[in-house]
Amino acid sequence: MIKVFISILFLAGLNLISNRLKAKPDTDSTYVSPKQAKTVTIIPPSRRHLNEFSIWAGYSYDSMRLWGKTENTTLESFGAQYNRKLLKFYGHDVKYTLRFVYSRYNYPEYMVDANGNRPRNTLSGFGISPLGFQIDFENGTSVQPFLNSSGGIMILDGPFPDSRGKKFNFTFSAGGGLEFMLSNSVSLSVGVKFHHLSNFQRGQINPGVDSGLFYSSITIF
Numbered sequence: 222m223i224k225v226f227i228s229i230l231f232l233a234g235l236n237l238i239s240n241r242l243k244a245k246p247d248t249d250s251t252y253v254s255p256k257q258a259k260t261v262t263i264i265p266p267s268r269r270h271l272n273e274f275s276i277w278a279g280y281s282y283d284s285m286r287l288w289g290k291t292e293n294t295t296l297e298s299f300g301a302q303y304n305r306k307l308l309k310f311y312g313h314d315v316k317y318t319l320r321f322v323y324s325r326y327n328y329p330e331y332m333v334d335a336n337g338n339r340p341r342n343t344l345s346g347f348g349i350s351p352l353g354f355q356i357d358f359e360n361g362t363s364v365q366p367f368l369n370s371s372g373g374i375m376i377l378d379g380p381f382p383d384s385r386g387k388k389f390n391f392t393f394s395a396g397g398g399l400e401f402m403l404s405n406s407v408s409l410s411v412g413v414k415f416h417h418l419s420n421f422q423r424g425q426i427n428p429g430v431d432s433g434l435f436y437s438s439i440t441i442f
Contacts, residue, residue, distance in 0.1 A: 270442040273304035273316075279436030281416070284328075288417055289429030291382060294328035296416065296432045304355065304440070318353030320371055326418075326430065331382050342382070348375035348392060363402035367410075370395040375418060385425035393417045394434070410438045 277300060284294035300322035307315050324346055329339040350373030357367045372393045380386040398412020414436070419429035 271306045273306075273440050273442055275302040275304065275410075275438045275440040276300075277302060277410075277436055277438030279434045281432035281434045283433075285431045285433060287415075287431045289419065289431035291328050291428045291430045294326060294430050294432065296324060296326055296430070296434060298322055298324040298416075298434065298436070302438070310356065313359050314357040316355045316357070318350075318355050318369065318371060320350040320353055320373070322348045322350065322375075324348065324375065326377075326381070328382065328430070331426070331428070344377045344379050344381055346375050346377035346388075346390075349373050350392060350394070357400065365400045365402070366397065367400055367412075368395075368397040369412075369414070380424070381418070381420070381430075382426070382428055386427070387420040387424040389423075390418050390420050396434075398436075400440075406442045408440045408442075410440065412436055 279296075279298045281294075281296040284292055284296075286292065300320060302318055302320045304316045304318050307317055309315070325343060326345075327341060327343045330342045331339070333339055350371040352373060353369065353371030355367055355369035357365055359365065370393075373391070375390045375392050377388050377390065380388050381390060394414045394416040396412055396414020398410055400408050400410045402408050412435075414434050416432045416434045417429065418432075420427050
């Protein structure tokens with residue numbers, strides 16, 4: 222389901238980008254001729270808005286061994302996000318971000334069965350990341366790179382990875398991507414980020430999960 226949602230976001234964004242490239246310039250006073258464009262920098266009007274609202278979805282095909290030790294884990298996530306522009310830092314926007322998320326982990330259990338195999342298990346949960354920040358690198362164009370990070374909590378529907386773990390876990394993420402302005406009030410973003418989940422040594426075991434999450438989002442200004 223989440224894979225389909227991500228595909229829809231990408232296709233919708235590519236279609237809107239294609240339509241904008243094919244569109245003819247308007248004849249109103251906001252149009253800048255190619256000759257004028259050489260000397261005039263156009264800042265998208267949406268950049269002046271302070272509040273932003275996003276829906277997003279992401280998927281991780283596998284896990285890695287950094288802080289977390291759980292291998293062969295997939296992660297599906299989707300949710301909503303609020304952004305508030307705080308200040309300009311050397312001409313770039315610094316934002317506070319608040320993210321709400323639903324996630325589903327599929328991973329091999331640590332306890333082996335009677336045949337010596339590790340059956341796979343699935344846990345789902347809801348989380349919130351109130352400690353988030355993003356910096357948008359303003360460049361005067363409709364394509365803008367960004368970096369972001371966030372920290373929060375995740376409450377799963379069962380202890381992770383088994384009864385020796387905890388339902389209540391902590392999360393951390395950091396990454397970046399590109400934001401494409403589709404209109405004065407809508408943008409499409411694609412990115413990748415490192416995502417970590419652990420119980421912070423509160424359980425009998427704390428293997429944790431480190432994922433490389435690919436995601437896409439639609440933002441309304």
